[in-house]
Amino acid sequence: MTAGIRFALWGEDEDHEDEQLWALCEDAEGLFADPPEPVRRRYELRGFTAEAELPAALGFLVVQPLHEHGAPTREWYLEGARVLTARARGASGQDVTVEAVRSDDQPPRPAGAAAAVGFSLSDHQGRLLGHFRDLAEVQPVEEPPPHVARLLGCTVRGPLLEALEGRDDRPLGYRHLDALDSSGGLLARAGHPHVVDRQPSPRGPGLYDLTVHMEPQPPVAADVWRLWRGGRPVVPNLWARFGSEGRDHWLGPALVHRGPDRPAGATYHLDGRHVTDTEGFLCALGEAVNGPGGYFGRCLDGVADALCGGFGATRPFTLVWHHHEVARRSLGVQPLVWHPATFHDLLAFLEGERVEVVLA
Incomplete structure (x- = not known):
């Protein structure tokens, strides 16, 4: 439990333009937990041509797909990267295998990768390390199971209420959860929950307990929030x-x-x-x-x-x-x-x- 801290769940209106309050919740459980160990993945940079010497420990990497005229597009990030192997491809450079953590909230591959004519690789200081022809994940790793939390004693309204009561089956859009102080003002951003189940709450008629998937808050956040709960x-x-x-x-x-x-x-x-x-x-x-x-x-x-x-x-x-x-x-x-x-x-x-x- 969260020591009496209340929560507000916000979502988009039907036009996806403005935020609206979807639920006020009296408490939450399972919100705080140590984050899971980051998933380390292996990627092969095919046809890599170096612009600078690659150290074994690369750290933070920036990958950018290159389109027809070589212009970079949206960046894609790898963290804690290290080189595992480098295999020569003759005149076509090398195939370099790296192990790294894909940064949070990123797709499995860089946006625009399918239409790219190649990729650039840079370090965290923007130094160009090289170019490569294609990117492939080696032996894809299973995603860890989502973290489960519960929002308790929720007064639900708007599109969320329509969805919970089966009157609207359209997927719900963007949403975020706020922790509230004792006066009802914003205490802290608490995450982006995905509602996966609900049941009537024993806390009162018309209230729901919502089961959600979301990234947990670290336990230290609970200690910080207690100091801010009174304002x-x-x-x-x-x-x-x-x-x-x-x-x-x-x-x-x-x-x-x-x-x-x-x-x-x-x-x-x-x-x-x-x-x-x-x-x-x-x-x-x-x-x-x-x-x-x-x-x-x-x-x-x-x-x-x-x-x-x-x-x-x-x-x-x-x-x-x-x-x-x-x-x-x-x-x-x-x-x-x-x-x-x-x-x-x-x-x-x-x-x-x-x-x-x-x-x-």
Whole structure:
């Protein structure tokens, strides 16, 4: 159960233009679980011609189908990739077999692959690694079973009610689930459930319990949501008790809490005592600008967007970074596949965005 947190299920209207409320649910069960191990798949890059030396550990890869004139199309991503074998094809390059995780919410093959005349392969920095003629999954792996959760005591309306009661058999479109705070406002985005079953709820006449398939929320999200259930926190640094994953989830509820833009030239004070990772920097920056529970970007690109206006501060401004030595000592040393931002990376980023940093 979710400690009394209520939920709202939203979907599209009949014209697929506007969102409408499909259900209000009193509780949920099975929503939180450790995510399943990612499925590692094997792909053969046929007729590969290298533009740069391929290391054994490739990390994050970007695949783009190329159409008739060589123009790239929509990107398709592989994560944690490594080379298993490379077999020569004479003048036609090599057949390179890689093992990788296909990024979430992607089709089995790149969009437009059937009409492509070839593919490009790049790394996470956009460096071109090579081109290949065709892509094939070797020994396809079964998809893991969907995660099952239940939405309890739901007051159902609109197209969802029509479907549940058999009056409309059209497939339901886009939908998403919101966790609500005690006042009924948005607490956090909870996922994209697919309703697979329903039964009358023992919680009251006319209510339904809905069985859904959806990606689970990590258990740490439940701990974060409890701190936000009563509304925006008034105590700073509540996020500091969490690791990187919990801090990232903290920024979800924080997103809706931003103030009106103050005039340029203001000074903000960042409490750096708990800035031991990039997520901690983002939490502390949000609170420096907008107070406890405040938000000023969920990644550095998000901070750059926030600096364009509408998130509480107008550049140029001054940021006094207290206890900066914590970040200097901690950032950029986590053992991650991606290169984590260092203290100097963050300083250079802020300087480039016309934020004067004073180290205190």
